[in-house]
Amino acid sequence: MNGDTTGPGTAGGDAATGGRVVVIGNGMVGQRFTEALRARDTDRRWQVTVLAEERRPAYDRVRLSAFFDGVSAEELNLHTPDDGVELRLGEPATAIDRERRVVVTAAGEHPYDAVVLATGSYPFVPPVAGRDLPGVFVYRTLDDLEAIREHARGRRVGAVIGGGLLGLEAANALRLLGLATHVIEFAPRLMPVQVDEAGGAMLRRYVEELGVTTHLGVATTALRPGADGAVTALELSDGRTVDAELVVVAAGIRPRDDLARAAGLELGPRGGVLVDATCRTGDERIWAVGECAAVDGVCHGLVAPGYATAEVVADRLLGGAATFPGADTATKLKLLGVDVASFGDAHGTTEGSLDVTFTDPATRSYAKLVLSDDAKTLLGGVLVGDASAYPTLRASVGGPLPAAPLALLAPAGGAAAGAGALPGSAQVCSCNAVTRDDIDAAIAGGCADVPALKACTRAGTSCGSCVPMLKQLLDAAGVKQSTALCEHFDLSRQELFDVVRVRGIRTFSRLVAEHGRGRGCDICKPVVASILASLGTGHVLDGERASLQDTNDAYLANLQRDGSYSVVPRIPGGEITPEKLIVIGQVAQEFKLYTKITGGQRIDLFGARVDQLPQIWRRLVDAGFESGHAYGKALRTVKSCVGETWCRYGVQDSVGLAVALELRYRGLRAPHKLKSAVSGCARECAEARSKDFGIIATDTGWNLYVGGNGGFRPRHADLFATDLSTAELIPLIDRFLMYYIRTADRLQRTAAWIEAMEGGLDHLRAVIVDDSLGLCAELEAEMARHVAGYSDEWRDVLDDPERLRRFSSFVNAPDVPDPSITFAVERGQPVPAGRARPVAAAAAPDGEAPARRRQPVTLGLPEVRR
Amino acid sequence: MSIATDTYTRRPAADTQGWSPVCPLEKLEPERGVAALVDGAQVALFRAGDELFALDNLDPVGGAYVLSRGIVGSRGGTPTVASPLHKQVYDLRTGACLDLPGVAVPRHDVRCRDGLVEVRLRREG
Ligand code: SRM
Ligand SMILES: Cc1cc2nc3c(=O)[nH]c(=O)nc-3n(C[C@H](O)[C@H](O)[C@H](O)COP(=O)(O)OP(=O)(O)OC[C@H]3O[C@@H](n4cnc5c(N)ncnc54)[C@H](O)[C@@H]3O)c2cc1C
Ligand code: SF4
Ligand code: FES
Numbered sequence: 001m002n003g004d005t006t007g008p009g010t011a012g013g014d015a016a017t018g019g020r021v022v023v024i025g026n027g028m029v030g031q032r033f034t035e036a037l038r039a040r041d042t043d044r045r046w047q048v049t050v051l052a053e054e055r056r057p058a059y060d061r062v063r064l065s066a067f068f069d070g071v072s073a074e075e076l077n078l079h080t081p082d083d084g085v086e087l088r089l090g091e092p093a094t095a096i097d098r099e100r101r102v103v104v105t106a107a108g109e110h111p112y113d114a115v116v117l118a119t120g121s122y123p124f125v126p127p128v129a130g131r132d133l134p135g136v137f138v139y140r141t142l143d144d145l146e147a148i149r150e151h152a153r154g155r156r157v158g159a160v161i162g163g164g165l166l167g168l169e170a171a172n173a174l175r176l177l178g179l180a181t182h183v184i185e186f187a188p189r190l191m192p193v194q195v196d197e198a199g200g201a202m203l204r205r206y207v208e209e210l211g212v213t214t215h216l217g218v219a220t221t222a223l224r225p226g227a228d229g230a231v232t233a234l235e236l237s238d239g240r241t242v243d244a245e246l247v248v249v250a251a252g253i254r255p256r257d258d259l260a261r262a263a264g265l266e267l268g269p270r271g272g273v274l275v276d277a278t279c280r281t282g283d284e285r286i287w288a289v290g291e292c293a294a295v296d297g298v299c300h301g302l303v304a305p306g307y308a309t310a311e312v313v314a315d316r317l318l319g320g321a322a323t324f325p326g327a328d329t330a331t332k333l334k335l336l337g338v339d340v341a342s343f344g345d346a347h348g349t350t351e352g353s354l355d356v357t358f359t360d361p362a363t364r365s366y367a368k369l370v371l372s373d374d375a376k377t378l379l380g381g382v383l384v385g386d387a388s389a390y391p392t393l394r395a396s397v398g399g400p401l402p403a404a405p406l407a408l409l410a411p412a413g414g415a416a417a418g419a420g421a422l423p424g425s426a427q428v429c430s431c432n433a434v435t436r437d438d439i440d441a442a443i444a445g446g447c448a449d450v451p452a453l454k455a456c457t458r459a460g461t462s463c464g465s466c467v468p469m470l471k472q473l474l475d476a477a478g479v480k481q482s483t484a485l486c487e488h489f490d491l492s493r494q495e496l497f498d499v500v501r502v503r504g505i506r507t508f509s510r511l512v513a514e515h516g517r518g519r520g521c522d523i524c525k526p527v528v529a530s531i532l533a534s535l536g537t538g539h540v541l542d543g544e545r546a547s548l549q550d551t552n553d554a555y556l557a558n559l560q561r562d563g564s565y566s567v568v569p570r571i572p573g574g575e576i577t578p579e580k581l582i583v584i585g586q587v588a589q590e591f592k593l594y595t596k597i598t599g600g601q602r603i604d605l606f607g608a609r610v611d612q613l614p615q616i617w618r619r620l621v622d623a624g625f626e627s628g629h630a631y632g633k634a635l636r637t638v639k640s641c642v643g644e645t646w647c648r649y650g651v652q653d654s655v656g657l658a659v660a661l662e663l664r665y666r667g668l669r670a671p672h673k674l675k676s677a678v679s680g681c682a683r684e685c686a687e688a689r690s691k692d693f694g695i696i697a698t699d700t701g702w703n704l705y706v707g708g709n710g711g712f713r714p715r716h717a718d719l720f721a722t723d724l725s726t727a728e729l730i731p732l733i734d735r736f737l738m739y740y741i742r743t744a745d746r747l748q749r750t751a752a753w754i755e756a757m758e759g760g761l762d763h764l765r766a767v768i769v770d771d772s773l774g775l776c777a778e779l780e781a782e783m784a785r786h787v788a789g790y791s792d793e794w795r796d797v798l799d800d801p802e803r804l805r806r807f808s809s810f811v812n813a814p815d816v817p818d819p820s821i822t823f824a825v826e827r828g829q830p831v832p833a834g835r836a837r838p839v840a841a842a843a844a845p846d847g848e849a850p851a852r853r854r855q856p857v858t859l860g861l862p863e864v865r866r
Numbered sequence: 867m868s869i870a871t872d873t874y875t876r877r878p879a880a881d882t883q884g885w886s887p888v889c890p891l892e893k894l895e896p897e898r899g900v901a902a903l904v905d906g907a908q909v910a911l912f913r914a915g916d917e918l919f920a921l922d923n924l925d926p927v928g929g930a931y932v933l934s935r936g937i938v939g940s941r942g943g944t945p946t947v948a949s950p951l952h953k954q955v956y957d958l959r960t961g962a963c964l965d966l967p968g969v970a971v972p973r974h975d976v977r978c979r980d981g982l983v984e985v986r987l988r989r990e991g
Contacts, residue, residue, distance in 0.1 A: 487941065519897070519914070521939035522948035522955070547897040551935040551950035559950055563930035811900040811911070812888045818901075820908065820924075820931040 018045025019113030021317065022103045024093045024259065026050050029290030029306035030118030031058035031078050036314035038084055046317060048085045049110050051103065053092035053119075054141060062303055065169050067145045068176045069761075070689065070705060070719040076142070096263040098283060116313055117260060117273055117281075117288040121253035121301065126161070130223030135231035136247045139170045151230075151246050152177040159183070159234055159244035161220050163190040165333065167250035171212050172336045174248065178722055181212045182242050184234065186251075188217040194331060194342035198359065199384045202366040206338040206385070215242065223247060255292045255299050268294025277323040279313045287313045300327045304431045328430040330394045332387055339387035344380025344397040345370050353379055356405040360385075369393070369405050376400060391469035395426040395436070420476030428473070429459035429466040439470065443477045450474070468758070485746065486523040489516040493527055493671060493746045500531050501742075508532075508548050526550045527746045530633055533669035534741045536789045539796050540632075540669075541803050552631035555807065556793055557613055560606060562832035564821050565613060567593070567605040568630035569620050570666060573640040573658035573678075574601030583623040591616055594829045600637035600675070602628060607830050609818050614807050617794045626792035629667060633747075635674045638662035639687065643680030643697070650680035652697030657726065658686075661695075661733070667790045668737065671744040671753075675710075689717045692750040693733055698722070702729050706736060706764070709751035718754070718761050721769070734783035735768040735776055742779075885977070885984040894918070894983060899934035899947060904985045909974055910934035911983065912958055914945045919958040920976035920985050925949045926969055933971065 018041070023030050034048055052058075057079030066076065079087070088105075095104040102109040123138035125131050137148050152158065158174040160167045163185025174181040183190070189200025190207065204214055219237040226232030226245075234242045255272035265281045266274040272294030279287050279295065290306040291299060300306065305327035315322035330343030348355055352373035359366050365385030372379055378396050383389065389408050396402050402421040422428070424437040434457045442456045450470050454460045460467045474481060483492035489512070491499065496515070505511050508528045512520055520528075529548035533540055540546075540553055552558050557565035569584070584603055588595045591612055593605040608616055629635060638661045641647065643654030658678040668674065677686040678695045687710075688694025694705040694717050701723040708717030721732060744753040757763055766772040768779070797803045808814040823830035888902045894913040901923050902909045908923035910933040923931045928951035936947040938958075945958040954965045963969035975986040 488939075518943075519938070519940035519945070521941065521946065522937040522953055525937050525939065544896070547895060547938065550937065551932070554935065559932065559935070561928065561930060561951070563932045809901060810903045810908075811893050812902045812904075816903060818908075818931065 018317075019047070020111060021046045021048050021114040021116060022093075022110050022112040023048065023050045023116045023118055024096075024103065025118035025120055025290070025292070026052035026054070026058045026079070026087060026089075027118060027120045027290065028058060028061050028078065028303050029120070029310050030116070032307050033116055033118060033289050033310035033314055034082075034085055036311050037317060038082055040314055040318055044084060046114075050085060050087045051091050051093045051105060051110070052087065052089050054143070055090045056142060057087060057089065059142060061140075064139075064142070064145065065173050067142065068149070068173045068719075070716060072716065073142055075716065093259055096259055096286070098263055098286075101285070113285065114317060115286045117286065117292055118290045118310075119256040119259065119292045121255050121291040121299075123249060124252040124254050125249045126220070126251055128220055128222050130225065130231065131249070133223055133225050133231040134229060135245060136223060136249065139166060139173075139248050139250050140253075145173070148173070148246065148248065149177060152179060155245040156180060157182075157244050158246040158248070159242055160248045160250055161234070162250035162252070163187070163214065163216065164193060164250065164252070165191060165331065166253075167248075168207065168336060169333075170248040170250050171207075174246070175210065175212065175336070176719065176722065179246065182215060182234075182244060183207070183212055184215045184218060184220055184236065184242070186217070186219050190214065190216070191340065191342075194346060195340065195382045195384060196347060196368060198357065199340075199366050199368065199382045202359070202364065202384045203338060203340060206364070207336055210336050212336065215240075253291070253301055255294065257292055257294075260286075260288070260292075268297045268299065270294070270297075270299065272299040277312075278316055279309045279324060280316070287316070289313055295324050295327075298327075300329070302327070302329065302331065304328055304433075307431070308433065325433070328394075328427065330390075330397075330430060332390050332394075339383065339385060339390075341383040341387040341390040341394075342381070343390070343394040344378070346380045346382050348379070350379050358406065369408070371401075371405070388468070391428070391466050392422065392472075394430065395422050395428055395469070399423055399426060420472065428469055429457075431466075432458040432461065434459035434466075436473065439473050440477060443474060443479060448474070448479050449481055485527060486521055488512060488518045488520050488524050491515060493531075494743045496527065497531050497534075497742055500528070501535060506532065506537055507544055509544060520548075522550070523746070526553070526633075529553065530669045530671065533634075534786075536785055539803070540793065541797065541806070546806065555610060555613060556627060556631055556797065557608065558631045560832070562821055563818065564606070564832070565608045565610065566630070567608055567613070567616055567620075568598070568602060568628040569625035570628035570662070571602040571637075572662035572666075573638055573655050575640070575655055575659060580623060580625070583619070583625075587616055587619050590619075592823070592830050594831060600630075601639045602637060604630070607821075607823060607832070609809060609821055611808050611814070611817065614798060614804055618798055621792070621795050621798060626666075627794045629793075632669060633672050634667060634669045635662070635665040635676075637675060637677075638665075639675075639677035639691075641679050641685035643678075647680055649683060650697070651699050652680055652702065654678040654680035654686065654695075654697060657695060657702070664730070664787055665733075665737065667793065668741075668786055670737070670741050672747050672749045674737065674750070690714065691717060693717070693736060695729065701725050704729060704732060707751045707754040707761075709749050711749075713751075715751045717751075720761070720765070731776075731780055732768065735779040736764075738779035738782045739764075739768055739775070885975075885986045888983045888985050891978050891981050891983055897938045899936065899938060901931070901934040902985065904974075904987055907987055909985055909987070910947070911976060911985070912938055912945075912947060914938050914958060917945065918976045918978060918983065919945065920974040921947070921956065921958065921961050922972045922974070924971065925951050925954075926971055927954055927963075927966065928952055 023034055059076040060078055091105045091107050093103050093105055102111050123140050135151055138144055158179035159182040160171045161184050163183045171181050171183050189197055190203045220234050221237050222235040223231050224233040231247050232245055234244055257267050257271055257273050260273040268274045273288035273292055274294050275281050275288045289309040291301055293309055308325055312322040312324055332341035348370040354371045354375055355368055357368045367383045369381040370379040378401050381393055422436050426436045428434055428436050428439055438457050442453055447453045447456050453470050460470050484490045499515055525548040557567055588605050594607050596604050598604045638658040640655045640658030644650030644652055675691045676693050677688040677691045679686040679688045680697050688696050689705050690708045690710045694708055696703045704721045705717035706720045709715045740750055809818040810816055822833040824833045886904050896913055899910050899912045902911055908931045910921045910923040912919040921933055923933050925933050932950050935950045938947050940946055946955045947958055948955045954963050956963050961971040961973040974988050977984050
């Protein structure tokens with residue numbers, strides 16, 4: 001190696017003194033390095049400058065494709081501002097002047113005591129004619145994806161050059177964008193690096209069934225422009241032509257080593273900045289991490305080894321002695337809905353290794369294990385179709401098999417049995433280098449569930465593929481993750497639902513007698529009430545059922561802080577006639593109700609006493625209103641934007657669909673409340689992506705999003721299906737809702753339900769699109785029963801003296817209004833009269849005085865200054 | 867007055883008043899509460915299993931007269947009601963809050979005679 005400008009430890013910038021470190025590149029690994037350094041550098045020895053070529057701070061490139069699932073750039077963000085770090089976006093380094101020890105950019109120079117190269121890779125584009133045509137893209141940055149989405153607009157056919165991991169991911173993206181998709185791969189099989197021939201064949205079958213056309217064993221020789229100058233076709237080496245209006249090149253990556261090369265640093269045999277196991281180049285002030293680094297001559301194209309290099313350099317800059325631990329090249333992916341995993345010596349290149357393979361055409365899975373010559377040590381393997389055994393197997397590489405090979409590979413069999421048998425040194429989470437010993441220590445230290453393990457060990461926080469194993473290790477440690485509903489039932493909500501459904505149980509008393517114990521409580525009673533209601537077994541206030549309801553359902557209104565109730569009539573889609581508006585105004589006037597437009601596009605009337613509710617509803621029902629179920633764990637609102645009827649951008653009738661959906665699903669009781677919205681174009685004024693199910697109009701139909709949530713933990717909904725006709729949309733939503741009702745936990749919104757679901761969105765798709773459980777017809781029939789059986793709860797109460805009887809303030813004085821409910825006037829409307837703070841609040845458990853005070857809002861009065 | 871000390875609710879009826887008739891038993895729904903006005907006081911009456919219970923209707927934490935509208939149930943062997951406002955659970959027999967130490971609601975005497983429910987208020991001396 002050449003070019004040491006300083007001897008070891010002669011100037012500032014060594015481990016002892018720190019100094020200025022310039023990080024070139026703010027990708028995944030550059031970011032991890034910066035965080036790792038800042039976390040360890042407690043006495044702020046290093047001043048950090050980060051030069052970033054991209055205009056955005058670091059984001060999760062591994063999840064890049066989620067962008068097409070509707071995940072926003074913000075959600076992919078990895079960067080948290082840190083005042084000890086100067087991040088210079090859009091300012092790429094152009095040279096490293098080792099003589100003067102400055103990094104040069106177009107904007108100026110940055111002196112350094114240390115440089116960390118974290119420049120990543122660039123996509124390799126084969127030198128074929130037409131590679132610069134408009135419509136030809138690579139797949140590396142968010143900007144690339146935005147450009148692809150833009151160009152895809154109005155186009156119908158796309159092609160991907162490259163059938164590897166990245167190529168298939170890009171192919172899926174093109175599918176999601178609605179393009180008919182071709183994949184061209186030079187090797188004779190898909191994913192040649194990861195899977196073997198038989199695995200590749202299984203993969204190809206899956207991929208083609210999804211409508212992706214594969215062209216294997218051929219090269220692309222040229223790209224041809226069409227009349228508009230953009231690409232329209234690919235010419236292949238076998239003489240054929242494939243039409244494509246958009247082409248993504250995913251033919252491999254090359255390390256970005258040009259800065260290092262120009263600075264006279266040595267490169268690896270196949271490119272990359274040559275570094276030793278300490279990640280240092282020949283210049284002791286210059287280090288390289290991530291994909292641009294050729295560690296002992298080898299570049300690694302995955303994030304886990306990249307993170308390992310980042311940790312090594314952070315350690316070294318502070319005087320540590322860390323070295324690169326070696327790379328785990330294991331990968332598990334969900335490609336086009338197919339699980340594919342490969343780990344260790346997947347190709348059996350080790351001397352004398354043995355293969356055990358297993359092909360099951362019925363479950364369409366393929367698996368191969370590579371064993372040492374004595375068949376005792378696991379060397380590697382490939383799984384296609386069913387990768388449930390992956391976490392266990394990967395962690396067992398290099399060690400004894402946790403079970404007999406076939407037992408491990410048999411569908412869903414071995415995985416669970418295996419985790420407990422792993423040795424303590426086995427790496428459970430390879431992204432974050434967490435071993436079984438680490439996990440066991442965390443469990444012993446009190447971590448009792450997966451979120452706690454994540455927080456405490458970082459395991460499971462990157463790719464997530466080790467999460468099932470975290471569960472198994474909790475099980476193995478005897479930590480019982482109880483699903484019991486409460487002390488009265490050992491069953492989970494889902495199990496209770498099935499019991500009630502299958503056994504036809506219709507009363508709580510029978511259910512608790514046969515399947516539970518005790519009298520029930522405020523947890524299980526409303527759950528059972530909701531299950532009975534979801535199954536369409538009659539009015540919620542009939543018979544024993546009335547005693548199960550939370551107070552809101554018991555009075556079909558929302559309890560307020562002063563013991564009064566609010567009234568929310570349904571206003572489907574937020575559309576209302578002037579006549580109806582006037583009735584609401586008159587009712588509010590007559591009963592002196594506080595009136596407010598809600599966040600759900602309807603009107604809430606507050607301050608009604610129990611005994612006034614029937615009178616108020618009499619008026620409303622006569623005017624054609626019905627219950628809005630604001631009180632129920634049920635469908636709330638389907639919000640709409642004004643849509644194509646009026647809006648100059650609208651492309652579909654969003655109000656019409658919102659009204660139809662609200663009327664279809666009104667009254668549907670669920671594990672938690674359900675909200676929806678329909679937007680008439682991609683501007684999304686109805687905020688559909690914050691809803692449990694949201695619909696956004698496209699030029700030719702509707703896109704369906706599921707699992708959104710506002711509220712406590714906001715989450716954007718995931719794109720679930722695209723360009724549906726209304727007739728296609730409805731059955732999908734029917735199934736979605738009924739499957740949710742059947743299987744979710746108590747008070748689990750759809751967002752949390754999908755997140756907790758094993759297999760996530762893909763599982764959901766399998767069940768309700770591909771009918772993998774054979775449930776679709778049943779779910780639709782259940783919804784059809786709900787729709788046919790709907791009747792307005794409030795009308796039904798008004799029609800029945802028995803039900804009405806309950807609506808009095810006092811059992812012995814039905815005509816006396818509740819004297820505790822009194823009002824003051826604020827901004828011209830009644831509000832609960834101020835009352836002294838309740839006494840018991842003074843006895844809060846921690847003995848703290850109640851500090852909460854209502855803040856007076858006195859805008860317009862001059863502020864008092866001291 | 868402070869009802870945040872449990873000596874108060876544990877204390878035997880100091881000044882016994884007479885029993886006031888409230889309503890026929892069948893007006894109390896099984897496993898549910900109702901509110902009644904007794905001498906101007908709001909009382910929450912519960913019929914749980916074959917027992918009757920009476921507590922103040924005022925939720926001492928939330929400060930509203932709503933306890934009668936809570937869900938009746940049991941915890942361990944104890945008959946309970948959960949406040950509909952913020953779900954604190956109270957022992958129907960003693961009025962003690964099972965979730966917040968030191969919090970309790972006053973309880974009253976209740977009985978059924980000849981199909982008629984009667985309440986005797988317990989008031990602080
Ligand atoms: C009235 C309203 C506020 C308003 O004045 O605008 C409101 C009022 C209440 N909301 Fe809300 N929410 C209202 C819109 C929303 C919205 C906005 C929306 O729907 O577009 C959200 C966020 C969207 C979402 O749910 O994802 C919202 C998220 C919540 C949450 C948090 C849910 C979550 O998943 O984190 C709760 C708590 C809960 O349900 O457990 C809640 C609970 C409540 C409760 C039921 C609190 C309670 O237990 O008393 C309030 C009932 C008041 C009443 O008597 O009506 N409210 N609430 C809105 C009624 C809309 C309607 O017409 O039905
Ligand atoms: C679509 C896709 C899917 C992937 N999926 C997986 C996966 O499932 N598992 C996995 O392990 N890995 C996956 N990867 C690979 C993973 O993203 C990379 O290994 C990881 O991002 C490498 O991090 P890095 O910091 O070395 O490089 P990058 O994240 O590429 O960051 C390098 C940064 O440096 C910047 N830069 C370059 N030159 C300069 C300069 N001169 N000055 C300033 N800045 C500069 C670049 O603009 C870039 O922002 C995937 C990659 C892609 C594109
Ligand atoms: S934000 Fe809070 S205070 Fe406001 S309506 Fe919703 S629940 Fe009530
Ligand atoms: S293996 Fe990727 S997060 Fe654990």
